[in-house]
Each structure stands twice: as structure tokens, then as C-alpha cells.
Amino acid sequence: MVLLAFLVLIALAAIRMRDLFIVVMLFSVYSLMTAALFMDLDAVDVAFTEAAVGAGVTGVLMLSTLRLTGRWERRPSHGPLLPLIVVGITGAALIYGTLDAPLLGDPAAPVQQHVAPRYIEQGPVEVGMPNMVTAVLASYRGFDTFGETFVIFTAGIAVLLLLGIQEGPETRPGRTAIGDQLVLRVVVKMVIPLILLYALYVQFHGDFGAGGGFQAGVILATAFVLYDLVFGEGDARLVVPPSWLHRLGALGVLLYGAVGLYALFAGKPFLDYSALAHDPVHGQHLGVLLVELGVGITVFSIVLAIFYALSGRRKAS
Amino acid sequence: MLDAAILAVLVTMVLALVRAFQGPSVYDRILAANLFGTKTVLLIALGGYALQWHSFLDIALLYALVNFVGTIAVMRFFEYGSDTEEADNGGAR
Numbered sequence: 001m002v003l004l005a006f007l008v009l010i011a012l013a014a015i016r017m018r019d020l021f022i023v024v025m026l027f028s029v030y031s032l033m034t035a036a037l038f039m040d041l042d043a044v045d046v047a048f049t050e051a052a053v054g055a056g057v058t059g060v061l062m063l064s065t066l067r068l069t070g071r072w073e074r075r076p077s078h079g080p081l082l083p084l085i086v087v088g089i090t091g092a093a094l095i096y097g098t099l100d101a102p103l104l105g106d107p108a109a110p111v112q113q114h115v116a117p118r119y120i121e122q123g124p125v126e127v128g129m130p131n132m133v134t135a136v137l138a139s140y141r142g143f144d145t146f147g148e149t150f151v152i153f154t155a156g157i158a159v160l161l162l163l164g165i166q167e168g169p170e171t172r173p174g175r176t177a178i179g180d181q182l183v184l185r186v187v188v189k190m191v192i193p194l195i196l197l198y199a200l201y202v203q204f205h206g207d208f209g210a211g212g213g214f215q216a217g218v219i220l221a222t223a224f225v226l227y228d229l230v231f232g233e234g235d236a237r238l239v240v241p242p243s244w245l246h247r248l249g250a251l252g253v254l255l256y257g258a259v260g261l262y263a264l265f266a267g268k269p270f271l272d273y274s275a276l277a278h279d280p281v282h283g284q285h286l287g288v289l290l291v292e293l294g295v296g297i298t299v300f301s302i303v304l305a306i307f308y309a310l311s312g313r314r315k316a317s
Numbered sequence: 318m319l320d321a322a323i324l325a326v327l328v329t330m331v332l333a334l335v336r337a338f339q340g341p342s343v344y345d346r347i348l349a350a351n352l353f354g355t356k357t358v359l360l361i362a363l364g365g366y367a368l369q370w371h372s373f374l375d376i377a378l379l380y381a382l383v384n385f386v387g388t389i390a391v392m393r394f395f396e397y398g399s400d401t402e403e404a405d406n407g408g409a410r
Contacts, residue, residue, distance in 0.1 A: 002327065006334065013338050021343065021394070025350040028387055029337065032357045032380065039361060044372055051376060055354075056383035060390040067394060184389075195382060202375075210372045219379070226386050229393050 003037045018073045024062045031055040044210040045133045048202075052218040057303055060225055064310035115140075128281040129207045129288070137212065138288040142271040146256055149295050153253050156302030157246070163309040165242040188230045195223040203296050207285065213292035217299025225307050237308070245305040252298030259290050319367050326363060330356045347391055354384035 007030060014026040031054035038047035102109035119136055127135040137145055203216035228236035259271065266275035273287025274280035330353060337349035358380045365373025 006330075009334065009338075019343075022346055025346055025391070026337065029334075029350055029353050032354055035376070035380075036357055036361060039365070039370060039373065039376060040368075042370065044370070044376065047376055048379065051379050051383060055380070056386060059387050063390050063394045188389075191382075191385070198378065198382070210375055215379075219382075222383070222386055226389060229386075229389050 003033055003040065006033050007037070018075075019071060020066055020073050021063075021071050023073075024059060024066065027062070028055050028059040031058070045131075045137075045212065045215075048210050048215045049218075052215045052222070056222055057218055057225070057307075060222075060229075061306060061310060064307065068310065126281070127284045127288070129285070131206065131208055131210070133210075134206050134212055134288065134292075138291050139273060139284055142260075142273075142287075142291065145291070145295065146260065146271065149253055149256055149298050152302050153249050153298055156249055156305055159306050159309055160246060165245075165305065165308045165312055184230060188226060192223050192227060195219065195226070199223065203292065204289070206292055207288060213295030214299055216292075217296040217301075218303055220296070220300045221303035221307070224304055228307070228311065240304060242305065242308050242312075245301045245308070248301035249298050249305065252294040252296070252301065255294035255297065256291050259287055259294070263287075319363060323360065323363050323367065326356050326360050330360070343395075347388070351384065351388050354380065354387070358384070 010026050010030045010033065014023050014030070017023050017026070031050060035047045035050040035055065038044075038050055106112070119132065119140060123129070123132055123135045123140075127139045129135040129139075199216045199219040202211035202219060203213060206212035206216070224236050224240060227239075259273070259276070261270075263272045263275040264270050268275040271287075271291075273291075274283040276286045276290075277283035333349045333352040333356060337346050337353065340346040340349060358377045361373055361377045361380065364370070365377070
């Protein structure tokens with residue numbers, strides 16, 4: 001309840017602000033709050049994603065956008081009355097709709113009756129993974145996750161088509177005042193290997209604990225974003241050149257699809273990982289590992305490509 | 318003891334929020350948002366221990382990391398900061 005009250009307060013404050021920079025700060029607080037709420041609901045993986053994507057990378061990307069578009073929101077030309085009525089009616093309709101829905105955690109709810117018991121009872125036997133979320137996401141619902149990966153890939157391609165990654169004359173290494181801060185440089189140099197290690201841990205530990213490809217890709221991209229922010233744009237681009245990124249993004253999707261096609265050619269349904277090894281459970285492990293790796297590669301390259309595309313541009317003036 | 322600590326952290330979060338909403342200058346708000354992030358890490362560490370959440374330390378670690386990167390990004394934004402001329406009459410209205 002306290003967390004929800006915080007959320008409402010932050011949202012109201014964000015609406016009232018005209019300074020978009022402060023709105024971004026408030027949204028990052030909002031995102032942290034949401035993630036804490038997910039923790040409270042025992043949805044660790046969702047909280048993980050929310051923290052990595054919502055609080056971390058989105059804030060950085062929005063700041064990069066603000067740098068290009070300007071910081072102040074214009075006053076709207078219309079009055080607030082009509083939008084308020086529309087939003088009020090829609091909200092009332094939605095709340096009316098929830099009156100029929102079962103309560104949260106109700107054991108008789110359709111969500112708990114349909115396929116969930118099978119996942120919970122058969123999952124550890126069929127897929128053999130301690131983390132049920134990964135088992136459902138990557139194995140039972142592998143097709144949906146394939147679709148999600150494609151959505152991310154498409155979004156990245158769209159951003160690259162619209163903006164493109166530019167190599168402006170200012171993208172030279174070591175030309176920022178923030179890069180002159182000795183303490184910051186040393187701390188960042190020490191932190192980045194830990195971030196990379198942590199990303200790999202999240203990637204490969206997803207079978208056992210919270211985490212997986214989506215989160216790991218974002219964390220890995222965060223490490224490069226941090227490097228780029230502190231040491232100037234040129235250096236990060238030397239490590240991961242922009243021209244590799246769209247290839248890497250495609251590679252991740254291809255890896256995912258190839259696992260599915262392999263199963264197809266082995267005489268099993270598309271994305272049935274038990275075709276990958278003689279032992280079905282072993283095959284599931286291998287399949288989930290490969291698929292998560294594909295997801296991680298795609299997410300990493302797309303997030304970094306969007307960051308490059310935004311940070312490489314200069315405000316037209 | 319643990320309850321008292323959680324309560325104290327929550328109160329600090331409220332104070333940080335108040336500062337983030339009012340904050341006369343932008344830097345107050347940055348500091349408030351940063352403080353809020355740090356307090357969230359503490360809250361998760363404490364709450365996770367008290368309520369027996371699993372793998373809460375992973376999340377707390379990630380938060381600490383994300384908060385750091387976010388602050389650096391903000392500093393970088395202000396370094397480029399071109400339009401500060403309106404900075405005085407902005408804010409809560």
C-alpha cells in the first residue's frame with residue numbers, strides 16, 4: 001500500500017512538471033518503486049527486468065533524447081477538460097471490468113487452473129530447471145519469446161533506419177570534462193569488469209536464479225554505455241564498432257531460429273529442445289542456454305545501437 | 318530492530334521524495350533521486366532479509382549499479398547542458 005501511494009504521488013508530480021529533465025528523474029524513481037512492488041509480489045525476474053531496463057537504460061536513453069530535443073515542455077494549446085473526461089471514463093470502465101476479475105492470488109482463478117499446475121508439477125521433471133520462470137519463458141513458451149526477440153530486433157532496425165549511427169566530428173575520445181575526473185575514471189575502470197562479470201552471471205545463471213537473456217543483454221550494454229559516458233564516445237566505438245551491432249542483433253535472432261529449425265529437421269516440433277541431445281532433459285538445458293544466449297546478444301546489440309544512434313547526433317542549431 | 322530499520326529507511330525515502338518534488342534547484346532533485354535509489358537498495362536488502370525473498374541481493378546489486386550509471390548520465394547531460402537560461406523559473410508550478 002505504501003509503495004502504491006508512492007507511485008501515485010510520483011505520477012501526479014511528473015504530470016505537473018514542465019521541466020522534462022525532472023520528469024525523467026521522477027520516472028527513474030517511479031521505475032525503482034515499481035520494481036520494489038514486483039519484489040513484494042515475489043516476481044523476482046520481472047523486478048530484475050524492470051530495474052535493468054526501466055530504471056537504468058531507459059533513463060540514459062531519455063536523457064540522450066532530451067539533449068537533442070530540448071528540455072522544456074510547451075504549454076498545451078487545448079484545455080485539460082476534454083482529455084480529463086476521456087481518461088476518467090476509460091479508467092472507470094477499466095475499474096468496472098476488474099470488479100468481475102478474481103482477487104490476486106485466488107486459487108480458484110482461471111490463471112491458476114489452466115496450464116499453471118502442469119508447469120509447476122511437470123516443469124522440474126520435463127525441463128529440469130530450478131527457476132520455473134526460465135523454464136516457462138524459454139521452453140514452454142519458447143515461441144512467444146521468439147516473437148519478443150523479433151519485436152526487439154524490429155524496434156532496433158526501425159531506430160537505425162530513422163536515426164542512423166552517425167560519426168560526428170565531435171565523437172573523439174577523451175574530450176569531456178567528466179572524463180578528466182581522476183576518481184571517476186579509476187572507479188569506472190574498476191567497476192566495468194564487475195559489471196561485465198555480473199552480466200555473464202545473470203546470463204548463464206538464469207536457469208537457476210533470477211535473470212536471463214533479456215536482463216543480461218541490458219546489463220552488458222549498460223557497461224559499454226558507462227564507458228562511453230565517462231571516456232568519450234570514440235573509445236567505446238572502438239571496442240564494439242557500430243557496424244557490428246546490426247549484424248550481432250541479427251545473429252542473436254538467427255541463433256534462436258536455428259535452434260528451432262534444428263529441432264524441426266530432427267523430426268520434432270519447432271523449438272522442441274529435446275531434439276538437441278539424446279537425453280530430453282539435457283536437450284532442454286542446452287536449448288534454453290542457446291536460446292537465452294541468442295536473446296542476450298540481440299538485446300545487447302539493439303540497446304547499444306539505440307544508444308549510439310542517440311548519442312552520436314548533435315543538436316541541430 | 319529490523320522493523321525499526323525498515324521504518325527509518327521508509328521515512329528517509331519520504332523525505333527524499335519531498336525534496337525531489339519541491340527542490341528549488343535542479344541539483345536538489347538530482348541528489349534526491351540519487352538518494353532515493355540508494356534507499357531503495359537498502360530497503361530491498363532489509364526487506365528481502367525480513368520477508369525471506371529469494372535472490373534479493375542480486376536485485377539490490379543491480380540497483381546500486383543502475384543508480385551509479387544513471388547519476389553519471391545526468392552529470393553528462395548537464396555538461397552538455399545548453400538551455401540553462403530557463404532554469405530559474407522552471408520547476409513545480
